[in-house]
Amino acid sequence: MERPIVGITMGDAAGVGPEVVVRALADPDVRRGSRPLVVGDAARLRRAVEITGTGLAVRTVDGPEDAAFEPGTVDVIDLDCIPADLPFGELSATAGEGAYRFIERAVRLAVEGRIDAICTAPLNKEALHAAGHRFPGHTELLASLTGTDEVSMMLTAPKLKVIHVTTHIGLVDAVERIEPGLVERTVRRGHATLVKAGVAEPRIAVCGINPHAGENGLFGHGEEEAKIVPAIERLTADGIDARGPLPADTVFFRAVRGDFDLVVAMYHDQGHGPVKVMGLEAGVNITVGLPVIRTSVDHGTAFDIAGTGEADHASMLEAIRQAVELAPARSEG
Structure with missing residues (x-):
């Protein structure tokens, strides 16, 4: 063997x-x-x-x-x-x-x-x-x-995998740094990692930035439309099953339920909190890229x-x- x-x-x-x-x-x-x-x-x-x-x-x-x-x-x-x-x-x-x-x-x-x-x-x-x-x-x-030059942090826990667009920077700086190219590259790194691990067609949920993913402009200043939607359009055009932007307050529950293979979090606490609730003792950090x-x-x-x-x-x-x-x-x- x-x-x-x-x-x-x-x-x-x-x-x-x-x-x-x-x-x-x-x-x-x-x-x-x-x-x-x-x-x-x-x-x-x-x-x-x-x-x-x-x-x-x-x-x-x-x-x-x-x-x-x-x-x-x-x-x-x-x-x-x-x-x-x-x-x-x-x-x-x-x-x-x-x-x-x-x-x-x-x-x-x-x-x-x-x-x-x-x-x-x-x-x-x-x-x-x-x-x-x-x-x-x-x-x-x-x-x-x-x-x-650029890597991504992926956290895994039982029934949940999360990759981060930004990590160890403040929230205001994170929102500023998020842009379509970075979102797209992060999703592609996560997709490639799951494919290598044996998930043939990963289902990827992409979080929004604002509450309820902006709710059609009701919250925030159009960050989802400007920073996330263009990336998802390019990814789906290439055959990657990336869905969103989705509200972060429900997407992790849906992933644990089995709807998604990977969640893309926009910033540190958005992704870290749910993973650590699910399994702090058995959690794993993977550096992707x-x-x-x-x-x-x-x-x-x-x-x-x-x-x-x-x-x-x-x-x-x-x-x-x-x-x-x-x-x-x-x-x-």
Whole structure:
């Protein structure tokens, strides 16, 4: 059986990343579906094994070619950058630098074709900034490292997939930035991702910006007609089943009911809220438009419980599963 090599970055060492990684790698289903390779800090992973009681052995390797991928063992490319006394649950520039370096190495491996997908544990934006890396989050960091001009954030939860036209900017700025070309490119990225995942003809719902999608000009200043309708007209002319603009207060319910395969949200909170209500523990973040496959947990570093062994690893399991779904198959040799 061919299993993709999934590079799993450890995330912020002061957060729950190390714990959810080792818990996930103790699950036999992960081994059956993938060949997991952690990019992180071996000593921190060993501490996470102690905290979680998973009983895994941590084995350092130089690269994917040296990994054994054996049950009961965590293969890790050890960047050895986290001090043994780094406390859990505290903001740290050292942990922020480590999180950056883990991502940087994983991207290099993916671009070189040595791993098939990247799955990321959570980083902390403040820690990343404290280390001198001024990115709003993983999405923008990955775009920079791969030289990608434009990517989209897709969030998934049980029965719901949402892709965002804009993400980490203020609401006023988001409305200003939305324009037909950006809407069209976002829908096309989402459509291509679903087709690759096996949905032959995705049904895509496109949200409006204003309440009730403007209700024929009653709300707003004609944003739907100016910014969204032209994109939908071009998409439908190309045979893409994109419908809208639709009222955001009902479209997510309709998607969960099964009417749509994907919802296109215009701004951060319009899309994030419904996804997190549907499944915060099992949510997954997918960066769409990169030259490499990347999935991530849809939760933060959870400093309040880091180091306690209480972190839920369901989102990491689902993120690995979706990385496997999206990754190309390869021969094991």
